[in-house]
Amino acid sequence: MVPVVLALRRAGHEIVWATGRGAGAWLDRLGIDHVEAGLDAADRTAAAAAAAPGLSSLPPTQRRVVIGPTNFGRIAAPAMLPRLEALVDQVQPQVVLTEPCELAAPLVAAAGGLPVVTVGFGDLLPKEVCHAMAEAVAPLWGERGLAVPPDAGIHGDLYLHPFPTSLTEPDDRTVTPVRPEGFDGSADDPPTWVADLGRDRPFVYVTFGTEFGPMAPFGPLFVALGRLDADVVVTVGRRVEPAALPAAPSNVRVEAFVPQRALLERASLVVSHGGSGTVLGAAAAGTPQLCLPLGADQFDNAAAVAAGGIGASLMPDQVTPEALGTAMVELLDHPPAAAARVAAEIAAMPSPREVAETITALAGC
Numbered sequence: 466m467v468p469v470v471l472a473l474r475r476a477g478h479e480i481v482w483a484t485g486r487g488a489g490a491w492l493d494r495l496g497i498d499h500v501e502a503g504l505d506a507a508d509r510t511a512a513a514a515a516a517a518p519g520l521s522s523l524p525p526t527q528r529r530v531v532i533g534p535t536n537f538g539r540i541a542a543p544a545m546l547p548r549l550e551a552l553v554d555q556v557q558p559q560v561v562l563t564e565p566c567e568l569a570a571p572l573v574a575a576a577g578g579l580p581v582v583t584v585g586f587g588d589l590l591p592k593e594v595c596h597a598m599a600e601a602v603a604p605l606w607g608e609r610g611l612a613v614p615p616d617a618g619i620h621g622d623l624y625l626h627p628f629p630t631s632l633t634e635p636d637d638r639t640v641t642p643v644r645p646e647g648f649d650g651s652a653d654d655p656p657t658w659v660a661d662l663g664r665d666r667p668f669v670y671v672t673f674g675t676e677f678g679p680m681a682p683f684g685p686l687f688v689a690l691g692r693l694d695a696d697v698v699v700t701v702g703r704r705v706e707p708a709a710l711p712a713a714p715s716n717v718r719v720e721a722f723v724p725q726r727a728l729l730e731r732a733s734l735v736v737s738h739g740g741s742g743t744v745l746g747a748a749a750a751g752t753p754q755l756c757l758p759l760g761a762d763q764f765d766n767a768a769a770v771a772a773g774g775i776g777a778s779l780m781p782d783q784v785t786p787e788a789l790g791t792a793m794v795e796l797l798d799h800p801p802a803a804a805a806r807v808a809a810e811i812a813a814m815p816s817p818r819e820v821a822e823t824i825t826a827l828a829g830c
Contacts, residue, residue, distance in 0.1 A: 466564055466584045467648035469625065470497065472821040478830065481556050483549055485509075500552060503545030503569070506676070512540045525781065526764050533594045537566040538601025538617070545569035546605060553577055560828035563621070565590055568602050571618025576609050580827050581621030584643075587741025587762050588628045588769060589636060595619055623827055625820055627745055629810045631803075632769040641823065644814040645745040647726070655727035662696050667733035667797050671699040672725070673759070674740040680759045681738065682784045683710050689789035690717050695797070698728060734796050739763035739770070739778070748775060751808030753796040757784055774803035 474480055474497070481498050482488075485505035492499040504512070513536040523531065546569040553561075553573050562582045563570035574581045590598075599617040606613040620638060627645035662668040669690065673681040681701075690697050691714030699719045701707060707719045725746060729735070735747040739756035744766045747754045754776035756767035767778035777792050 466562065466586075467495070468646040468817040469584050469643070469820060469824075470562070471495070472817040473824065475818070476821050476825065478825070481552065481558070483545075483552055500548070502548035502552065504541055509536060509541050509544075510676075516540060525758070525760055528760060529591070529762070530594050530597050532761075533566070533590070534597040534601035537568050538598045541566075542568040542572075542602050542605060546572065549573045550576075553579070559830060560824060562824075565619050568598060568617055568619070569605075571614075571621060572602065572606055572609065572611070574621075575606075575611055575618060580623070581618065582623045582625065582824050582827065583619060583621040584625045585627055585640075587745070588633050588765055589626065589638060589640070590619065590762075591765070592616075623823065627741075627814075628769075629748070629807055629814065631807055631810055632748065632773045632775075641820065642814045643820045644811060644816050645749060646817060647742055647746050647749075649725040653724065655724050659723065659727050659731070662698065662728070663731045663733060667693075667695040668731050669693065669695045669697045669734045669736060669793065669797075670728045670732040671697060671736040672743055673702070673738045674743065675702045676704070677738045677740070677759045677763075679704055681705075682757065682781075685784055685786045686736070686757075686789060687711050687713055687717065688786035689793065690714060692786075692790055693793060693797075695733070698723065700725075700728075733800075734793060736793065739766040741766060744770060745811075748804070748807050749811045751805045753800050753804050755779070755789075755792050755796060757781075773807060774801050775807050776801065776804070 470480055482492055483500050483502040485503050486501050487505040489499060513532060517531055517535045549569050550573055560580050560582060561570050561574040562584060564584050564586055571581055595616040599613050599615055602617055603613045624640045625643040626640035627643055697717040699717060700723055701719060701721060703721060713719050729746050729750045729752060732752050735752050735754040737743040737756060739758040741762060754770055756770050756776065756778040758764045758767040770776040771778045777796060779788055779792060
């Protein structure tokens with residue numbers, strides 16, 4: 466969402482961002498006005514775990530239809546709603562921007578007769594997940610005398626979709642494409658050692674995002690990476706203590722965080738959990754990828770990567786040093802031609818500046 470918001474601000478529009486306290490420091494650095502609202506990610510995750518104690522017994526591919534309505538519908542939306550209603554009354558916006566899993570915003574906008582723009586972060590949510598989310602927030606809509614839409618209002622009046630056509634299944638939902646430019650939370654220059662990556666041999670970038678690091682298969686992965694003649698950087702996020710990991714091979718550097726844009730532009734291969742940000746970032750860079758999905762939308766993303774011919778995927782029960790090594794060597798030795806084609810497709814998608822003009826028209830500005 467950050468590139469779209471910055472494009473709107475450059476066009477002269479005022480922005481007020483309502484978000485949990487964890488994002489405040491980033492928004493301060495960007496100079497974006499913001500107010501604290503709702504729960505932060507850690508509180509929401511803890512509450513969801515208590516509300517769905519049997520979740521871990523479900524197959525990973527079946528958890529999304531449970532955790533989505535629980536986490537974002539029954540827990541996050543009621544906590545966000547009062548603050549968001551008060552904020553809308555206070556600032557009198559002309560349009561509401563939201564993302565697919567923030568379910569209070571569509572209700573507040575509907576109650577105030579405001580247009581809604583949803584900024585997607587990955588592929589479209591499956592319809593069964595949308596319908597389950599609608600059931601979860603239906604009481605909130607009913608309390609305000611409104612009938613909840615079948616999709617919980619997720620698709621709004623304008624849905625900005627960052628997935629290229631070649632990686633998504635045809636759907637009857639109307640979307641407006643937007644180029645995924647991403648935001649890695651850093652305005653700093655990358656460390657100086659990054660410049661040496663991939664200079665003398667291939668460079669493999671490994672990440673499991675900010676939330677799924679504790680679930681990552683570092684044991685077999687380190688074994689497989691140690692057998693490669695490649696430079697490797699593994700970023701583990703803030704929730705994993707590098708010292709607690711298995712011993713890293715000599716060719717593997719483990720870091721908590723490195724600006725992703727600096728690594729993607731040098732990588733010969735990206736290995737990830739299949740999170741939307743990393744999948745789209747690697748696709749935009751034309752870099753082959755190996756997805757090891759762990760939860761959420763990652764299984765769908767991994768399937769899209771494989772079906773689109775821009776990489777491969779291994780399911781959790783397939784992750785062994787041998788399978789990982791075979792997949793990585795194949796992608797390094799025979800980079801898929803489709804990766805460059807998809808990168809060109811993404812580059813041709815409308816920019817955030819262009820969609821900002823569409824948002825302005827929708828708002829009547």
